[in-house]
Amino acid sequence: MFSAKDLVFIKERGSDLNTVKEQIKNFENGFPFLEVIQAATVGKGIIQLDGSHVDEFVHFFEHQLEKGISLLKFVPASGAASRMFKDLYAAVDQLENGASEAEVTQNEAIQTFFDQLTDFAFYADLEKTANKPIDQLSKLEILKLVLTESGLNYGNLPKGLLKFHQYNEKSRTPFEEHAVEGALYAKDKDGRVKIHFTVSPEHQEAFETHLKEVQNTYQQAFEVSYEITFSQQKPTTDTIAVDMQNEPFRNDDNSLLFRPGGHGALLDNLNDLNADLIFIKNIDNVVPDYLKGETVKYKKALAGLLLNYQKRIFSYQQVLDERHYTALDSKFYSEASSFLENVLNVKPPTNQYYSEKEELYHYLKQKFNRPIRVCGIVKNEGEPGGGPFWAKNADDSISLQIAESVQVDLSDKQQQNIVQNATHFNPVDLVCGTKNYKGESYDLLKYRDPKTGFISYKSKDGKELKAQELPGLWNGAMADWNTLFVEVPILTFNPVKTVNDLLRKEHQPD
Structure with a gap:
């Protein structure tokens, strides 16, 4: 299948032959569908906060900020905005x-x-x-x-460098709007705002130039100091393409074709970052200043809720780490199991009750010792994309997952009905905790489900090919995280998918 020249090419790319062979097996065997059990709804997997709870979690977040927690805003910035036009x-x-x-x-x-x-x-x-x-x-x-x-x-x-919003005689790009947002909810106690953009190689210089043009303006306006960094999707996350017979696709010069692995490849970029809390939001989901209030409030509320729940998770992590399973009484096991199942919404495999203490101990230790994310979820108003579901995991446990329609077998009437009955949508509004109780960062690559990638059909030089995308950043790449869904106002979700979306009132001056 591979010549000596191919092997040299694979090695020079920083790729691994075993990984490439595994990708080809995925083409041959296909990816299994994700089995969704039911749609997550308010009261059944989705938390709905009233005003007092929002204020409570905002206050908790701001109190933790005073203690010196580190923050980071992570923005996946797109390649060229050609689809927008x-x-x-x-x-x-x-x-x-x-x-x-x-x-x-x-x-x-x-x-x-x-x-x-x-x-x-x-x-x-x-x-x-x-x-x-x-x-x-x-x-x-x-x-x-x-x-x-x-x-x-x-x-x-790229979208990040287009003029989106008008302010009297000035205008702003999404890059600038994210800088403003960062100053409003991602500023640490020392006034630093750390934002990381993932960009395409051909656009990084333009982003860096734009940063130099606007950085001082916003630092002075908001009395902050920005630490804005960039990274590119790593070539090592590219996936091999195959022809319709699942043989490696060859370019005209007979070289192998590798293609970007989709936004799931950015898990590697996220894995390189270090912060106590990481906010994730797409580049095009921004609004003018007069509408930022709800976004800022709910970002802080999501962060406060995560920190509140994480505090209890850390306590369980520490006990399970420091004490032998025989030293823990039934009350601890009962409380920890109840919190995992009824608050974190992680249900054990069907008919598995872990009657033996040692079995339960290891199960709890595994489930608590994971990254955590809180996902803002909006009511579904017909936007394309993934949504919140209860789904079966690789170990047969059931938990909350964001699922894209391509992951679900829509030819199955029961699965189709579950998807059609979904009430909410994933707007990519996440707050993530990627450290354990000791402050050690998790290796995020260990918490993705490799069987949640998908295959798409493309063409090159007039020849058909199959391409493979890695597990999506906020679905399969985070499949083994502890997950909480929180309903947020639809006003906080204002993506720009076509140029005329900029004419919506949410993107026009007040």
Whole structure:
């Protein structure tokens, strides 16, 4: 299957031959579906906080901050934002192939784009780039000014560097909005704000340049000092591609093709970071200042809830670590088991009651000694993506998981009904605790489920291929974490998937 040249190539990439062979086995055998037991709902896996509880957890978080806990904001920043401009690219193609402007604007998205062009935060930049007034340009010229290097080049830039929001005479990128958010809820007691962005190699220099342009402005405005760092998806997390017969896909020069392993590859980047609390949020889920209040409040509340629950988890970790199973009485076992099952929502394997003390001791020790995450969950309003479920794990225990639809066997009527009855959605709003009671960081790679990757179909150079994505960062990559779901207001979820999403009132000036 592999030549001597292939083996050298694999080694030079920093890849491991056994891992590559395992990936090919995954293509051959496929990934098993995740068995969802039921949708997580309010009172059955999803915590719903009233106002007093929100305030209580915010206060607890702020009190812990005074004690000196370290914070970090982790932002997966995308590659080029080309998908955000899919409709614009289609319009360019039509116009270049002879379609009239009237024909192109029959597409409602294109008509809206031109009708509200002046409402985009990047409009002022568009005017500066144009060699004559915008109203004297053809629609094709305007589209090219937005998308290509002759203008703003937005089709080739990452979302983090696009102008999203207008503030009087100034505008902000998502990068800047995350810096502002960081100052509002991720500032430590010494006034430091640590933010880590994962970026594409071709965009890191542009991010670093943007940071130099804006850092002092926000440091002075919020009286903080920023420690902003970047990393790239590691080539060692790329996965091999195969042809339709599951043989390694060959490029025209006969070399092997490796492809990025999806956002699950960022688990390696996350694993390299060191903080007591890590906030995770997507690059495009930001709002103007006048709407930030709810986001900040609930971020602090989620963090306070995690710290509150983690305090008790740490107490169990320490007892189980320091005392022999025979030295613990039945009251301890009963309380610890109840907390694990009824608060952390980890149900033991069916018909497994761990009647022997030693068995129960090892089970509890394993389940408590894991990273913890609190996931903000919003009511489902039809957005695509994963949701909160009760699911069966590799050891047959049942716990809370974020599941993507691709992970579930939707040809099974029962599984399909469970997914259709889901009431909530995962907006990627996480607070994570990645250390044990001793302050030692977990090796996060040990807590993912390798069987939760998935296979997609692509093409290259006119040839079909199969690609493999690693377990997703917030689903399979965190499958073996202790997980809590908390309902947060829908207002805290405002992603930008298409350019016209920037016209929603949540992204417009007050």
